[in-house]
Amino acid sequence: MIQTPYLLFLGDAPDGLAAKVAQGIKDWRPENCVGQFRMDGCNADMGLPDMTLEEARAAGAKTLVIGVANRGGIISPAWKKVLVMALEEGFDLASGLHNLLRDEPDLVAVAEATGRSLHDVRVPEVDYPIANGEKRRGKRCLAVGTDCSVGKMYTALCLDREMRERGMKATFRATGQTGILITGDGVPLDAVIADFMAGSIEWLTPDNDDDHWDIIEGQGSLFHVSFSGVTMALIHGGQPDALIVCHEPTREHMRGLPSYTLPSLEAVRDMALALARVANPACQVVGYSINTKAMPEDEARAYLADVEARLGLPATDPFRFGAGKLVDALAAI
Amino acid sequence: MIQTPYLLFLGDAPDGLAAKVAQGIKDWRPENCVGQFRMDGCNADMGLPDMTLEEARAAGAKTLVIGVANRGGIISPAWKKVLVMALEEGFDLASGLHNLLRDEPDLVAVAEATGRSLHDVRVPEVDYPIANGEKRRGKRCLAVGTDCSVGKMYTALCLDREMRERGMKATFRATGQTGILITGDGVPLDAVIADFMAGSIEWLTPDNDDDHWDIIEGQGSLFHVSFSGVTMALIHGGQPDALIVCHEPTREHMRGLPSYTLPSLEAVRDMALALARVANPACQVVGYSINTKAMPEDEARAYLADVEARLGLPATDPFRFGAGKLVDALAAI
Numbered sequence: 001m002i003q004t005p006y007l008l009f010l011g012d013a014p015d016g017l018a019a020k021v022a023q024g025i026k027d028w029r030p031e032n033c034v035g036q037f038r039m040d041g042c043n044a045d046m047g048l049p050d051m052t053l054e055e056a057r058a059a060g061a062k063t064l065v066i067g068v069a070n071r072g073g074i075i076s077p078a079w080k081k082v083l084v085m086a087l088e089e090g091f092d093l094a095s096g097l098h099n100l101l102r103d104e105p106d107l108v109a110v111a112e113a114t115g116r117s118l119h120d121v122r123v124p125e126v127d128y129p130i131a132n133g134e135k136r137r138g139k140r141c142l143a144v145g146t147d148c149s150v151g152k153m154y155t156a157l158c159l160d161r162e163m164r165e166r167g168m169k170a171t172f173r174a175t176g177q178t179g180i181l182i183t184g185d186g187v188p189l190d191a192v193i194a195d196f197m198a199g200s201i202e203w204l205t206p207d208n209d210d211d212h213w214d215i216i217e218g219q220g221s222l223f224h225v226s227f228s229g230v231t232m233a234l235i236h237g238g239q240p241d242a243l244i245v246c247h248e249p250t251r252e253h254m255r256g257l258p259s260y261t262l263p264s265l266e267a268v269r270d271m272a273l274a275l276a277r278v279a280n281p282a283c284q285v286v287g288y289s290i291n292t293k294a295m296p297e298d299e300a301r302a303y304l305a306d307v308e309a310r311l312g313l314p315a316t317d318p319f320r321f322g323a324g325k326l327v328d329a330l331a332a333i
Numbered sequence: 334m335i336q337t338p339y340l341l342f343l344g345d346a347p348d349g350l351a352a353k354v355a356q357g358i359k360d361w362r363p364e365n366c367v368g369q370f371r372m373d374g375c376n377a378d379m380g381l382p383d384m385t386l387e388e389a390r391a392a393g394a395k396t397l398v399i400g401v402a403n404r405g406g407i408i409s410p411a412w413k414k415v416l417v418m419a420l421e422e423g424f425d426l427a428s429g430l431h432n433l434l435r436d437e438p439d440l441v442a443v444a445e446a447t448g449r450s451l452h453d454v455r456v457p458e459v460d461y462p463i464a465n466g467e468k469r470r471g472k473r474c475l476a477v478g479t480d481c482s483v484g485k486m487y488t489a490l491c492l493d494r495e496m497r498e499r500g501m502k503a504t505f506r507a508t509g510q511t512g513i514l515i516t517g518d519g520v521p522l523d524a525v526i527a528d529f530m531a532g533s534i535e536w537l538t539p540d541n542d543d544d545h546w547d548i549i550e551g552q553g554s555l556f557h558v559s560f561s562g563v564t565m566a567l568i569h570g571g572q573p574d575a576l577i578v579c580h581e582p583t584r585e586h587m588r589g590l591p592s593y594t595l596p597s598l599e600a601v602r603d604m605a606l607a608l609a610r611v612a613n614p615a616c617q618v619v620g621y622s623i624n625t626k627a628m629p630e631d632e633a634r635a636y637l638a639d640v641e642a643r644l645g646l647p648a649t650d651p652f653r654f655g656a657g658k659l660v661d662a663l664a665a666i
Contacts, residue, residue, distance in 0.1 A: 131559040133590045190528040197527055197562045222565075225612045226464040229530045229566035236558035257466045263611075274604065278596075279558045 002094045002119050002184040003062035004032045007051060007086075011079050012041045013068040019044035021096060021178055022067025028157050028182050034061040039082065044068070053082075053089045063119070065181055066095040073098030075107075083107060087116045094119040096177035121180040123191050124200070131198035131237050133279060138208030141330055142240035143218035143289065144272045146262045148227060148255045150248040151291035151319070152218035153179050155326075158318035159244070160215045162327045169212040173204050175234065179217045189219055189230055197230065201237025213330065216240065222271050223263040224254055235272060239279040242330055243272055248291040249303055265311060286329040288315040335427045335452050335517040336395035337365045340384060340419075344412050345374045346401040352377035354429060354511055355400025361490050361515050367394040372415065377401070386415075386422045396452070398514055399428040406431030408440075416440060420449045427452040429510035454513040456524050457533070464531035464570050466612060471541030474663055475573035476551035476622065477605045479595045481560060481588045483581040484624035484652070485551035486512050488659075491651035492577075493548045495660045502545040506537050508567065512550045522552055522563055530563065534570025546663065549573065555604050556596040557587055568605060572612040575663055576605055581624040582636055598644060619662040621648035 006025065013019040026033055026046040035051035038044070046067075051059065064086040070076055075083075075097060083093060087110045095101050101118040102108060111118050119125075141159065143152040156172055157179075163170035172179070174186025187200045205214040216238045220227030245268050254260035263271075269285050276283040288307050292300035300317060307315035314325035339358065346352040359366055359379040368384035371377070379400075384392065397419040403409055408416075408430060416426060420443045428434050434451040435441060444451050452458075474492065476485040489505055490512075496503035505512070507519025520533045538547040549571045553560030578601050587593035596604075602618050609616040621640050625633035633650060640648035647658035 133558040133587075133593060135592075190526075192527050193523075194525050194527060194530050194563050194566070195523040195560065198559055222608070223611050225466040225569035225572075226531055227528065228569050228608075228611075229562040229564075230527050231562075232555075232565040233527070233562035236561050239558075254466075259468075260466060260611075271607065275555070275561075278556050278561075278593075 003092055004184050005034045005061055006032050006063050006065045007034055007053070007056040007061040007091065008036045008046060008048065008067040009064050009079070009082070010036055010038045010042050010044045010046070011068040011076065012039045013044035016044045018070065019046070019068045021069065021181055022046055022065070024178050025065065025067060025182050028161070032184065034059045037064070037082065039078070053086055053091070057089055057091070062092060063094050064091040066093070066097060069097065075099050075101065075104055080106065084110050087111050087114050090114070090116070092117040092119060094121065094181060096121045096181050098122065121177050121188055124188055126203070128192060128196040128200035128203050130195060131202050136205070136207045136239065137210055138212045138214065139242070139333065140205055140214045140216060140238055140240045141242040141244065142216045142234060142238045143244050143246050144231065144235070144268060145218055145221045145246040146223065146265065146268050147221050147248065147251055148224055150246045150251070151289060152246045154319050155244060155246050155289040156215045156217045158323040159326060159330070162323040163213060163215070166327065168331065169209055171212070171214050173214050173216045175201070175204070175217045175219050189234070194229070197233030198237035201234055205238055218246065222275070223268065224257070225260070226256065232275065235276050236279045240276055240283055241280060242284055242286045242333055243276060244287055244289050244326060245269055245272070245285060246289045246291070250294045265307065269311070284333065285313065286333070287313045287326045289326065290315055290317050292317040292320055336425055337517050338367045338394055339365050339396050339398045340367055340386070340389040340394040340424065341369045341379060341381065341400040342397050342412070342415070343369055343371045343375050343377045343379070344399070344401040344409065345372045346377035349377045351403065352379070352401045354402065354514055355379055355398070357511050358398065358400060358515050365517070367392045370397070370415065372411070386419055386424070390422055390424070395425060396427050397424040399426070399430060402430065408432050408434065408437055413439065417443050420444050420447050423447070423449070425450040425452060427454065427514060429454045429514050431455065454510050454521055457521055459536070461525060461529040461533035461536050463528060464535050469535070469538070469540045469572065470543055471545040471547065472575070472666065473538055473547045473549060473571055473573045474575040474577065475549045475567060475571045476577050476579050477564065477568070477601060478551055478554045478579040479556065479598065479601050480554050480581065480584055481557055483579045483584070484622060485579045487652050488577060488579050488622040489548045489550045491656040492659060492663070495656040496546060496548070499660065501664065502542055504545070504547055506547050506549045508534070508537070508550045508552050522567070527562070530566035531570030534567055538571055551579065555608070556601065557590070558593070559589065565608065568609050569612045573609055573616055574613060575617055575619045575666055576609060577620055577622050577659060578602055578605070578618060579622045579624070583627045598640065602644070617666065618646065619666070620646045620659045622659065623648055623650050625650040625653055
């Protein structure tokens with residue numbers, strides 16, 4: 001568990017895209033963001049107050065989160081002075097970069113001397129159990145996709161936000177690096193040892209109030225041959241009551257697999273549902289979340305209407321047009 | 334890759350069951366076994382020549398394999414003297430125990446001093462790639478099961494033996510600890526990091542002759558919620574041309590999951606085939622392997638006849654009645 005609130009470190013980000021982790025945290029958990037720290041030459045701006053380390057500590061910030069990625073995912077030497085000063089100032093550090101904070105001897109030495117924590121959300125920090133398959137109290141919704149990177153995390157975050165705005169009990173459950181940094185907690189599922197994957201998701205979504213919803217971030221796709229095992233573990237470990245099928249209509253082939261075409265929404269619906277019912281016979285597919293970012297609005301609305309007519313369930317782009325329809329469907333379960 | 338041939342270390346095994354890893358090696362790869370090493374009080378016997386370390390080295394043995402397991406999977410202090418002497422004598426050591434050879438400082442020190450290798454087959458020793466899904470040459474057969482521990486490894490080993498006896502090109506591909514010790518090579522799939530599971534199976538079953546069969550050891554079950562992600566990675570990483578469905582008819586519930594009943598053979602057939610065709614559209618289910626160990630012979634034969642009549646494909650217990658029918662079906666692909 002990463003301590004909040006955060007000071008977002010934007011470093012020397014050449015543009016906003018390089019700071020998309022920071023943008024995700026600002027968009028989805030603004031209450032976790034005290035301010036931003038920018039170095040000379042930074043061209044990203046989250047619209048948060050620019051703060052020195054001292055100012056941010058005085059404002060209550062507990063963790064400096066590296067919200068910027070550079071080529072290769074390394075920890076830039078240019079950042080080091082700030083990171084060391086932050087530890088000395090009393091901040092923990094959190095990073096989702098491929099290269100780990102814990103592999104930098106200078107940071108480790110200062111963290112040990114100051115008693116601060118280094119959080120590398122790429123790697124698990126928990127010994128997860130083997131899944132036991134026992135029915136848990138509370139409700140769970142899982143986003144499944146036709147492919148990787150079709151909007152499963154954004155779908156889950158939109159559902160979580162809409163539910164909480166309605167006063168429903170809901171918790172977004174992160175299963176990837178960005179999601180973990182956004183919320184401060186979660187399971188980096190792609191880095192978990194095979195035998196413990198489903199168990200890590202059981203651990204992430206424990207017994208809860210009968211009217212509480214865990215909104216579980218999906219990963220991969222049952223139809224993506226590189227990562228389908230990860231998706232499978234989410235379906236069985238999450239024992240979802242509800243599935244939402246996510247899709248990006250302009251994708252020409254499976255991400256990273258040029259010779260694989262995308263499955264139909266029907267194929268994902270049928271396959272995911274049959275597998276989900278092994279763990280939870282009551283599971284239902286409740287709707288479709290379509291990432292229409294690459295489509296003009298009239299085309300997007302026509303596509304959604306077609307999906308609803310063809311499949312007989314609500315379809316929306318929750319980020320563009322709101323998650324209301326999908327939350328209505330979940331609330332009816 | 335573990336160097337063969339082996340001297341099988343039976344230690345102080347209280348009975349044959351405690352030495353079942355050694356038994357598996359002796360049963361399936363007798364040509365890999367130069368002899369056995371037994372300590373005082375050992376009640377297991379593989380029927381191999383009893384040898385001292387010196388005799389076994391003189392007979393060509395390269396690796397001392399720990400073929401015995403004791404409670405908790407630990408490396409018994411009583412064995413240590415022999416293990417240290419073996420390293421000094423020029424043996425590598427190989428173990429599938431839960432506790433690792435590499436975590437024993439005395440063994441590590443002697444191995445370093447003598448330049449010998451410690452093989453812990455519980456943990457991967459390779460940086461596996463992420464699966465790319467590209468079609469590979471050669472043919473592949475995967476054993477899938479209704480449950481864990483229904484006989485998938487024995488089925489694969491029976492197929493491999495029968496194929497090689499017929500002069501077909503075949504390689505058993507181990508995906509678990511016992512299989513790796515039997516053959517000296519393989520992927521300990523349950524210990525692989527999630528993102529690399531399917532890639533490890535692609536790595537294990539590379540391009541080969543068009544008429545060569547990889548016979549891939551299965552793991553878990555699509556219907557076992559603790560381990561289904563591992564099974565999924567085998568189905569997509571292995572891109573099998575042929576599936577054989579394995580079952581144990583007297584099992585009352587899924588192994589370790591008292592509230593889960595076993596799926597039907599039809600359910601496993603349909604689910605596994607639909608998923609396998611994502612990676613290989615030509616995949617077929619070619620037959621059923623039934624573990625009839627717990628049934629009298631007439632009952633076993635009646636059960637097999639019933640499966641054949643109901644499902645329209647060959648069914649046998651390959652360990653009890655031979656793998657001929659299944660190999661006939663594979664040879665016809």
